[in-house]
Amino acid sequence: MNLVRKFVTAAAGITALGSAVVGLGVSPASASPGGCVWGTDNCIYYHSNFTGGFNGDGGNDNYGNPGWYFAGCAGGNCDGDGQSIKNNAGSMYNMSGSWVRVFYNSNQSGPYIDIAPYTQESLVGTVVYNQNASQLFW
Numbered sequence: 001m002n003l004v005r006k007f008v009t010a011a012a013g014i015t016a017l018g019s020a021v022v023g024l025g026v027s028p029a030s031a032s033p034g035g036c037v038w039g040t041d042n043c044i045y046y047h048s049n050f051t052g053g054f055n056g057d058g059g060n061d062n063y064g065n066p067g068w069y070f071a072g073c074a075g076g077n078c079d080g081d082g083q084s085i086k087n088n089a090g091s092m093y094n095m096s097g098s099w100v101r102v103f104y105n106s107n108q109s110g111p112y113i114d115i116a117p118y119t120q121e122s123l124v125g126t127v128v129y130n131q132n133a134s135q136l137f138w
């Protein structure tokens with residue numbers, strides 16, 4: 001009986017280890033609920049100190065489109081999680097090798113700010129603080 005119990009325990013441990021190894025193979029985009037990917041995305045945060053809900057966007061997009069919402073918790077803070085990114089961003093981290101232009105209006109129009117490659121930017125005091133609607137990589 002002890003031998004059977006040891007075998008079942010060992011098999012369960014191997015199964016758990018196999019699941020953990022498979023979990024390690026998950027890409028950064030799917031591993032992070034917010035989807036910020038180093039090298040391609042502009043990571044957008046709800047708060048001005050890079051905390052709260054966040055999400056990554058690697059395209060020339062309008063933030064008001066369906067699906068652009070804060071997903072995940074950064075810095076141990078979940079404020080904003082589930083809310084629309086449009087007109088709610090407090091900070092951004094350009095994780096890409098390109099410049100990102102963040103616009104006040106949709107369709108890449110109106111006043112804007114530029115964020116250098118691999119740079120964190122608090123939006124407080126800028127024209128797009130909580131008034132952000134689109135972005136353009138250049």
